[in-house]
Amino acid sequence: EADIYQTPRYLVIGTGKKITLECSQTMGHDKMYWYQQDPGMELHLIHYSYGVNSTEKGDLSSESTVSRIRTEHFPLTLESARPSHTSQYLCASTPTTLGAGTEAFFGQGTRLTVV
Amino acid sequence: AQTVTQSQPEMSVQEAETVTLSCTYDTSENNYYLFWYKQPPSRQMILVIRQEAYKQQNATENRFSVNFQKAAKSFSLKISDSQLGDTAMYFCAYMIYNQGGKLIFGQGTELSVKP
Numbered sequence: 439e440a441d442i443y444q445t446p447r448y449l450v451i452g453t454g455k456k457i458t459l460e461c462s463q464t465m466g467h468d469k470m471y472w473y474q475q476d477p478g479m480e481l482h483l484i485h486y487s488y489g490v491n492s493t494e495k496g497d498l499s500s501e502s503t504v505s506r507i508r509t510e511h512f513p514l515t516l517e518s519a520r521p522s523h524t525s526q527y528l529c530a531s532t533p534t535t536l537g538a539g540t541e542a543f544f545g546q547g548t549r550l551t552v553v
Numbered sequence: 554a555q556t557v558t559q560s561q562p563e564m565s566v567q568e569a570e571t572v573t574l575s576c577t578y579d580t581s582e583n584n585y586y587l588f589w590y591k592q593p594p595s596r597q598m599i600l601v602i603r604q605e606a607y608k609q610q611n612a613t614e615n616r617f618s619v620n621f622q623k624a625a626k627s628f629s630l631k632i633s634d635s636q637l638g639d640t641a642m643y644f645c646a647y648m649i650y651n652q653g654g655k656l657i658f659g660q661g662t663e664l665s666v667k668p
Contacts, residue, residue, distance in 0.1 A: 479661070480557075480661060544599070
């Protein structure tokens, strides 16, 4: 299994609460990503980072924010959770240099439900 | 627009038989990687097989093989001798070589292997 971890696995939280989804990897990858996956649907990139202090928004607009203070850590924060944020969030990483043998490694995901 | 289309939302196959999952994609880029990822229920997304677009030879990985038709932008996955453990959601995806490891996913095909 890949050395990329997400916590919590499941989270049910009330509207208006601030939440942080954690993602850590021990592979030394510079590149990390957050994907949002609605039930039975494709994944969409919401944030990515190519290294410390580097963050960019992805293709799907999201009210969440991310930070990258350490190489191994890429947390995602929602300042005020809403029911529309209910979804599965997948964290991933890729090696610094892309080439033959490249793949993305995924965490187990956080299933978020906002009530 | 860069897109991936999986036209089969659900498929089923009898154990030990062969099944083919279809995928088409659209990109104007010439250097990219193609992937099939497997997402078992409530489990981590893992790589099934990858194909570099510059390679004409179809990739194989044990019971898994692809039919890569670059001109047609088609990338189907064949699973031989299907096993119960193959039951999962399968996602086709591609990664543009000079766009930093971001993945574009299809909608997924839910495969059920029946005993």
